[in-house]
Amino acid sequence: MGSHPGLMFILLVLAALSSSCDGGKVLVYPVDGSHWLNMKILVEALHSRGHEITVIRSSTSWYVSESSPHYTSITITQEKAQNLESQDFMSSFLKKSIEIRSKRGTPWAFFEFYRHLFNMVGDNQKDVAQLVIAIFENKPLMKELMDNKYELLLADPAFPGGVLLAHYLKVPMVFNVRWIFNGDAHFAIAPSPLSYVPQLFSDYSDKMDFFQRLNNIIYHGILVYMHHFVSNPPYQAVCDRYFGPDVSVMSLMQGADLWLMRTDFTFEFPRPTMPNVVYIGGFQGKPSKPLSPELEEFVQSSGEHGVIIMTLGTLLGDLGPEISEMFASAFAKLPQKVIWRHIGARPVTLGSNTILVEWMPQNDLLGHPKTKLFVTHGGTNGLYEAIYHGVPVLGIPLIFDQFDNMVRMKARGAAEYVEVTTLDTETLTKALKNILDPENHYKLNMHKLSELHHDKPMKPTDSAVFWMEYVMRHKGAAHLRTESYKLPCHSTKVGKIETP
DSSP states (O other): OOOOHHHHHHHHHHHHHHHHTOOOEEEEEOOSTHHHHHHHHHHHHHHHTTOEEEEEEETTOSSSOSOOSSOEEEEEOOSSOOGGGOHHHHHHHHHHHHHHHTTTTSHHHHHHHHHHHHHHHHHHHHHHHHHHHHHHHOHHHHHHHHHHTOSEEEEOTTSTHHHHHHHHHTOOEEEEESEETTEETHHHHSOOOTTTSOOTTSOOOSOOOHHHHHHHHHHHHHHHHHIIIIIHHHHHHHHHHHTOTTOOHHHHHHTOSEEEESOOTTTSOOOOOOTTEEEOTTTTOOOOOOOOHHHHHHHHTTGGGOEEEEEOTTTTOOOOHHHHHHHHHHHHTSSSEEEEEOOSSOOTTOOTTEEEESOOOHHHHHTSTTEEEEEEOOOHHHHHHHHHHTOOEEEOOOSTTHHHHHHHHHHTTSEEEOOGGGOOHHHHHHHHHHHHOGGGOHHHHHHHHHHHHHOOSSOHHHHHHHHHHHHHHHTOOGGGSOSGGGSGGGOOOOOOOOOO
């Protein structure tokens, strides 16, 4: 019997409708700031698949909007904003970090750097722990969350409030992660030989000499200390209070079903990994869109020389007048046109080839064929966009993981970076011209990285969505997770939903 075209069309429409309604309930516990920009992409992708999303946010949240067409929010009252949600705090932290780094190489600078870091991390972890307690003590809210029977909790464990909430609700847990509260997330779950796996803040590549390997052990030891005596105590107090002394937040994290790692091996150095780690590095990458008429006119006016774009991200837009004048002077000596996202006073030495903007369509500019160089602080999001579009990089690393990020880009031959505390106009100008010189192959090397990054069987976002839905379908993914965290020496009981 032949099929009728009209009947087939109706059946296809009905199938699509039934599929779109077959979504699950997902609870999201994000970290604010640039971390939310990553999480938001996954939230929107899940929403487009018909899933019902609920996002836990603080009343002091900077980036996470209370209303959205893609999710329903639950706002938890918090009297004091976390320090990473404060522009004033981040400006002060940056200023102090640059001051400490200017004395780099001295014992005082080494210990002052970690004291400065420990103070910031410790204060923020206490605030997050208090927020978790506020959630747990809100009995009507907890009843609502329990009654909703979420099929998945998606969390960023850099500040592990979502880890504790997932354990309380007994919900399968997936991480959108690169860092946890004591360094690189790999160190929590995968073998990490310090002979060729550089630790955070080491500024080393995977090619270390003997003394660098010794130093790498020291850097690792400091982060172990930070975990036990700075980051963990506020959360251990929560665990002791609500779950008992046999539960630790680290073991809860190690028991996560899936780790969506915000990196890949076009960027990261090769290293051991685990079956429940899925690499989604560059998942924020997307094709560029046309520029505004005014911006397009400026870009086209660059002629054969092309355009340089510079931005230091949302938090770090102003380096102060002295450094800003240095950049303005260096840019003025180049034949390229420059688009500079700048906050602060207009530099006196600004050249006619440079325009200042308060905001720029970064991805669209990186994807423009006339863009020749990206000057950046070295944040992961921006570097992956540069890789996606094949634009070489000059890094101005300032804080956190930015130095380690730039070490990775330099090791690939696609970038250079300069030390902001010893920078002068001549050195900066030389660095800019060096990367722009085609004979130095920075553009060629970045183009090769871009080819490798794009040559995948599945787009990173699609891979992330597949694996999240996989966890929802199977009510966890315990068969992918090593049981090492349950060894007797941990003495930790972490009641998880197990798959057969």
